[in-house]
Amino acid sequence: xxxxxxxxxxxxxxxxxxKDAKRVQTETLKKxxxxxCEAEYLKKWGVDGRTDPETxxxxxxxxxxxxxxxxxxxxxxxxxxxxxxxxxITTITLSSGTTQGKPKLVPFNDELTxxxxxxxxxxxxxxxxxxxxxxxxSLSFIYGSKQFKTKGGLTAATATTNVYSSERYKKTMKxxxxxxxxxxxxxFGPDFHxxxxxxxxxxxxxxxxxxxxxSTFAHCIVHSFRTFEAVWEELCNDLRTGVLSTRIxxxxxxxxxxxxxxxxxxxxDKIHKKCSGLxxxxxxIPEIFPNTKYIYGIMTGSMEPYLKKLRHYAGGIxxxxxxxxxxxxxxxxxxxxxxxxxxxxxxxxxxxxxxEFLPLSQGQNGDFDLDSDSGSNFTSVxxxxxxxxxxxxxxxxxxxxxxxxGLYRYRLEDVVKVTGFHNSTPELKFVCRRNLMLTINxxxxxxxxxxxxxxxxAKLLTAEKLEVVDFTSHVDLLSEPxxxxxxxxxxxxxxxxxxxxxxxxxDLSFVDAGYVSSRNTNTIGPLELRVLSKxxxxxILDHYIQQGTVLNQFKxxxxxxxxxxxxxxxxxxxxxxxxxxxAFG
Ligand code: AMP
Numbered sequence: 001x002x003x004x005x006x007x008x009x010x011x012x013x014x015x016x017x018x019k020d021a022k023r024v025q026t027e028t029l030k031k032x033x034x035x036x037c038e039a040e041y042l043k044k045w046g047v048d049g050r051t052d053p054e055t056x057x058x059x060x061x062x063x064x065x066x067x068x069x070x071x072x073x074x075x076x077x078x079x080x081x082x083x084x085x086x087x088x089i090t091t092i093t094l095s096s097g098t099t100q101g102k103p104k105l106v107p108f109n110d111e112l113t114x115x116x117x118x119x120x121x122x123x124x125x126x127x128x129x130x131x132x133x134x135x136x137x138s139l140s141f142i143y144g145s146k147q148f149k150t151k152g153g154l155t156a157a158t159a160t161t162n163v164y165s166s167e168r169y170k171k172t173m174k175x176x177x178x179x180x181x182x183x184x185x186x187x188f189g190p191d192f193h194x195x196x197x198x199x200x201x202x203x204x205x206x207x208x209x210x211x212x213x214x215s216t217f218a219h220c221i222v223h224s225f226r227t228f229e230a231v232w233e234e235l236c237n238d239l240r241t242g243v244l245s246t247r248i249x250x251x252x253x254x255x256x257x258x259x260x261x262x263x264x265x266x267x268x269d270k271i272h273k274k275c276s277g278l279x280x281x282x283x284x285i286p287e288i289f290p291n292t293k294y295i296y297g298i299m300t301g302s303m304e305p306y307l308k309k310l311r312h313y314a315g316g317i318x319x320x321x322x323x324x325x326x327x328x329x330x331x332x333x334x335x336x337x338x339x340x341x342x343x344x345x346x347x348x349x350x351x352x353x354x355x356e357f358l359p360l361s362q363g364q365n366g367d368f369d370l371d372s373d374s375g376s377n378f379t380s381v382x383x384x385x386x387x388x389x390x391x392x393x394x395x396x397x398x399x400x401x402x403x404x405x406g407l408y409r410y411r412l413e414d415v416v417k418v419t420g421f422h423n424s425t426p427e428l429k430f431v432c433r434r435n436l437m438l439t440i441n442x443x444x445x446x447x448x449x450x451x452x453x454x455x456x457x458a459k460l461l462t463a464e465k466l467e468v469v470d471f472t473s474h475v476d477l478l479s480e481p482x483x484x485x486x487x488x489x490x491x492x493x494x495x496x497x498x499x500x501x502x503x504x505x506x507d508l509s510f511v512d513a514g515y516v517s518s519r520n521t522n523t524i525g526p527l528e529l530r531v532l533s534k535x536x537x538x539x540i541l542d543h544y545i546q547q548g549t550v551l552n553q554f555k556x557x558x559x560x561x562x563x564x565x566x567x568x569x570x571x572x573x574x575x576x577x578x579x580x581x582x583a584f585g
Pocket of ligand 1 (some may be wrong): 004095301323324325327329414
């Protein structure tokens with residue numbers, strides 16, 4: 001039995017670590033390098049058992065996933081010697097790949113599970129101070145992905161699957177008093193549509209006990225309640241009769257659900273009445289789950305566009321943005337749970353990895369100096385990195401991670417801004433993925449710029465009580481001159497005049513000087529707004545799920561390049577209307 005959770009003890013431990021962040025970082029690097037000194041990779045770079053940050057920074061190059069891929073491949077193929085880590089890697093993580101196009105393989109080990117638990121415990125301790133949970137359940141929209149064996153016999157699955165299937169996770173969630181209301185058979189069911197339906201049904205059965213609504217990313221919570229809007233009557237019918245809908249065909253899921261689903265006409269009537277009384281589903285969550293204390297998931301970065309809809313479902317319930325991490329490991333914890341998601345920052349835990357920061361003013365476009373003498377294709381930078389405790393408030397950096405599972409000086413390709421310090425460790429705001437997404441010539445527009453333009457243009461839709469369900473973009477270089485294409489799925493039929501106006505507003509809202517001057521000289525053509533048929537983003541989601549992504553880790557790709565032909569085809573095949581901007585004369 002996990003010992004009862006003591007928030008104050010956890011907070012005290014966190015305060016201790018963050019007060020002494022510099023020493024903790026040095027110790028963490030030392031431990032990582034000592035544990036893995038036999039690894040082929042560290043030997044190759046002549047680390048020679050040295051564990052100090054200076055030697056490490058000079059000898060080991062800065063890398064991207066592409067550079068480490070051959071090593072990870074060797075591990076996956078079953079190399080019988082230490083490749084990246086001293087102890088053998090037994091599990092591989094499949095990153096969601098939704099930002100890059102295809103899933104990446106990343107090494108995973110018990111230390112990563114352990115750091116995940118430390119992150120969960122720490123942010124929970126702070127949340128629980130503000131919003132205490134007592135013997136609650138969580139309606140957690142979480143999913144296990146398909147697991148498969150690599151050539152070398154290692155288990156490969158998404159990061160969240162690796163975590164959710166561990167005993168440590170279940171024990172921790174019990175200790176945090178928020179176990180999922182759904183049985184494992186639902187979480188790990190092979191068909192996510194069926195699992196989502198059952199999550200919702202379990203939520204209704206335990207509706208009074210639900211104190212937390214959770215998913216890894218906010219998109220998944222919004223997607224779940226949009227689904228609820230479509231299936232609520234069927235769910236009520238199941239509650240009434242105690243017979244699970246025939247849409248659930250997976251035997252293990254049916255068996256698990258039969259243990260908790262009993263005929264309950266009173267509950268069915270109650271839910272039916274509540275749903276019928278709602279106006280456009282406003283306040284759905286508090287109406288159906290009256291004891292919900294908060295809604296929890298990552299709401300920053302590319303999740304911000306879903307906040308409006310989430311707030312609509314949430315009524316007045318507090319939204320709490322979750323922590324900052326990736327399949328490659330965690331970075332920071334949200335210890336200010338009362339702040340609105342837009343303001344959320346992440347305090348870096350100095351003992352979960354060794355962190356370096358690359359000032360954004362350096363190598364702006366990824367065009368770093370190549371280490372000419374390394375004789376490799378590694379992208380290496382003369383070390384002008386900033387250590388964790390030396391970053392400057394107000395500056396933007398790219399995060400570089402060294403972790404316990406064989407990633408050394410690994411570029412995460414995320415941009416963060418330092419907003420302050422908690423004791424001696426920085427608080428970071430997530431800015432965007434580093435990759436320039438929209439660029440034709442001298443224009444440079446990031447995910448954040450695209451998001452701002454879409455936000456500005458989408459405001460116009462409120463005139464017809466409509467909203468952008470989801471969006472993405474593409475740079476069309478086949479036309480002469482090249483131009484930006486923005487794809488929108490809209491919640492209903494907007495008039496042509498309004499969409500023309502939106503198209504112009506999109507074009508005018510990219511304020512980057514390179515874009516504006518190129519538009520003025522027509523070296524970039526008029527922006528094109530392409531409106532998609534209803535359900536197109538569902539098709540894209542299904543496509544990624546088929547590739548091995550899980551719903552709770554899904555992030556809509558905000559820019560679809562020509563390398564991602566299958567998604568581009570889905571988009572182009574589903575265009576129902578298109579408009580060209582007339583904003584620049
Ligand atoms: P994955 O492919 O699932 O490993 O996604 C990891 C990526 O998700 C990170 O590199 C970030 O770009 C993004 N991400 C993770 N946590 C957050 C957060 N709290 N806020 C914004 N973006 C995040």
